[in-house]
Amino acid sequence: MRPFAYDRPDTAAAAVAAVADRPDAAFLGGGTNLVDHLRLGIADPGLLVDVTSLTSTEIVDIDGGLRIGAGVTNADLAADPRVRARLPVLAAALLSGASGQLRNMATTGGNPLQRTRCPYFQDPASACNKRVPGSGCAAIGGATRNHAILGASEHCIATHPSDMAVALAALDTQVRILGPDGGRTLAFTDLHRLPGDTPEQDTELAHGELITAIDVSYPRGRHAYRKVRDRASYAFALVSVAAVLDVVDGTVLDARIALGGVAHTPWRAVRAEDTLRGGPATEEAFAAAAEAELADARPQPGFDGGNAFKIPLARRTLTATLRQTTPRETA
Amino acid sequence: MDPELTLTVDGATHTTTCDTRTSLLDLLRRRLGITSPKKGCDHGQCGACTVLVDGRRVLSCLTLAVTRDGAEVVTAAGIDGPLPQAFQEADGFQCGYCTPGQVCSAAGVLDEHARGWPSVVTADLTDTPALDDAEIAERMSGNLCRCGAYKGIREAVRTAAGAATR
Numbered sequence A: 001m002r003p004f005a006y007d008r009p010d011t012a013a014a015a016v017a018a019v020a021d022r023p024d025a026a027f028l029g030g031g032t033n034l035v036d037h038l039r040l041g042i043a044d045p046g047l048l049v050d051v052t053s054l055t056s057t058e059i060v061d062i063d064g065g066l067r068i069g070a071g072v073t074n075a076d077l078a079a080d081p082r083v084r085a086r087l088p089v090l091a092a093a094l095l096s097g098a099s100g101q102l103r104n105m106a107t108t109g110g111n112p113l114q115r116t117r118c119p120y121f122q123d124p125a126s127a128c129n130k131r132v133p134g135s136g137c138a139a140i141g142g143a144t145r146n147h148a149i150l151g152a153s154e155h156c157i158a159t160h161p162s163d164m165a166v167a168l169a170a171l172d173t174q175v176r177i178l179g180p181d182g183g184r185t186l187a188f189t190d191l192h193r194l195p196g197d198t199p200e201q202d203t204e205l206a207h208g209e210l211i212t213a214i215d216v217s218y219p220r221g222r223h224a225y226r227k228v229r230d231r232a233s234y235a236f237a238l239v240s241v242a243a244v245l246d247v248v249d250g251t252v253l254d255a256r257i258a259l260g261g262v263a264h265t266p267w268r269a270v271r272a273e274d275t276l277r278g279g280p281a282t283e284e285a286f287a288a289a290a291e292a293e294l295a296d297a298r299p300q301p302g303f304d305g306g307n308a309f310k311i312p313l314a315r316r317t318l319t320a321t322l323r324q325t326t327p328r329e330t331a
Numbered sequence B: 001m002d003p004e005l006t007l008t009v010d011g012a013t014h015t016t017t018c019d020t021r022t023s024l025l026d027l028l029r030r031r032l033g034i035t036s037p038k039k040g041c042d043h044g045q046c047g048a049c050t051v052l053v054d055g056r057r058v059l060s061c062l063t064l065a066v067t068r069d070g071a072e073v074v075t076a077a078g079i080d081g082p083l084p085q086a087f088q089e090a091d092g093f094q095c096g097y098c099t100p101g102q103v104c105s106a107a108g109v110l111d112e113h114a115r116g117w118p119s120v121v122t123a124d125l126t127d128t129p130a131l132d133d134a135e136i137a138e139r140m141s142g143n144l145c146r147c148g149a150y151k152g153i154r155e156a157v158r159t160a161a162g163a164a165t166r
């Protein structure tokens, strides 16, 4: 590991200036992803700027929702009574991620910015366009169980690993950002990007831009988060679904749906939402919505058997999650 | 020049210098000679290195020591009373390598439960459920045991929690 300097400035503005000034500087949140990357030898910053104590660790009420400081830990967010009562999809997504120890460390700013768990990305000896642009993609035709079925490119087929981000993508969420030229706000669904021919860029954030807080509105409707994985706990999602369905008298007034484990971004399921809105909340409608969302899904062949299984898995998980959000007529 | 930092570990205060790259785990074990926390994977995947920092269970392998200047660290060696005793009585270990991490994690679980935190298996997230086997298994899932002593570990946590059986 290359030696690095460590700094803990007093203000967000000072942290932004410190990182913006040096191309090899990085923000440090809970460190659960970045410290692992230092040790794996896939990140080698010359300066770490610790932002855990200078971004807010408070969750405050705003009009119709919450403002979550970037320094709030995943554990504290999931335990907040307002989140548990009014944003249960977010609480459940957080609680399904990682472990109790990791959630005590991971932050609101760091979690959505964690990088892919693609094993070739994590192995400095493998070709990887995300890690070394232009070096190729060892995942294509390799072990693809954890790779994308939607929105992949010929340059990168990685998936985004976060659970929290799937819930945030389904909700009405805004990201508050401070950069060298001042503040801006970005819709959460515009934060992450598809790989295209620049997979090295996970998000729309420029170097030196700091997430200071995340604003989430309370939606109407019933919430569900469902995560399918290779073991019952402490494992990343093969497929996950966050859904909030507002059903009145059997009619879907509004639907908010996102999928995890299937794409380079937390995948907002716009087609499924459009299919459902205004129609009946029935098993047939749920199946049609899932069908519509997965219509363009493409499997990745791989020596591990590939990931074609994920297409029906995503379809069924989506249908099952929608069912979970709908009160049953008879018990 | 290496930064200086002060830590309280199991009640004793230590002031030392360390390279910014040093993990809290390596600082404890190699610099301070406190070998209770174990290195299993060094990548956040096993829980053997779990300690309490300022009262919360965390992974010392993914914690840079320099970020915790002034912190109060508790290792399994600093926990006494019913919890380690329950591990002994329930045979909550075999080789013992994962045990210090299990004990620190269990202390965290009991504290989180006392604060009313739910887990992902809690049916109603606004509820604080009893610590039954399913809740304990989920809350302890960040601690792997190669010997597979999980049955005893669950029992130890249940006993320590004073919760009703299954």
Ligand SMILES: Cc1cc2nc3c(=O)[nH]c(=O)nc-3n(C[C@H](O)[C@H](O)[C@H](O)COP(=O)(O)OP(=O)(O)OC[C@H]3O[C@@H](n4cnc5c(N)ncnc54)[C@H](O)[C@@H]3O)c2cc1C
Pocket (backbone or CB within 6 Å): A026, A027, A028, A029, A030, A031, A032, A033, A034, A035, A036, A051, A055, A070, A096, A097, A098, A099, A102, A105, A106, A107, A108, A109, A110, A111, A112, A113, A114, A115, A161, A162, A163, A164, A209, A210, A211, A212, A234, A235, A236, A237, B043, B044, B045
């Ligand atoms: C064994 C293991 C299992 C896991 N399982 C899961 C799982 O099942 N589900 C899941 O969702 N996650 C899982 N995780 C990942 C974990 O949730 C993330 O590592 C964590 O959320 C990252 O947050 P952090 O604060 O530690 O980020 P850091 O590691 O500190 O930072 C991550 C990135 O974000 C940048 N950054 C941090 N804060 C800011 C900010 N405020 N503004 C701008 N940039 C910032 C950093 O520079 C870095 O690039 C697992 C991790 C491990 C080790």
Ligand code: SF4
Pocket (backbone or CB within 6 Å): A116, A118, A119, A120, A121, A127, A128, A129, A130, A131, A136, A137, A138, A139, A140, A155, A156, A157, A158, A199
């Ligand atoms: S899928 Fe993306 S992250 Fe994985 S090896 Fe290919 S380019 Fe790298």
Ligand code: FES
Pocket (backbone or CB within 6 Å): B038, B039, B040, B041, B042, B043, B044, B045, B046, B047, B048, B049, B050, B059, B060, B061, B062
């Ligand atoms: S050594 Fe820290 S989690 Fe394995």
Ligand code: FES
Pocket (backbone or CB within 6 Å): B092, B093, B094, B095, B096, B097, B098, B099, B144, B145, B146, B147, B148, B149
């Ligand atoms: S007792 Fe041997 S690893 Fe758990």
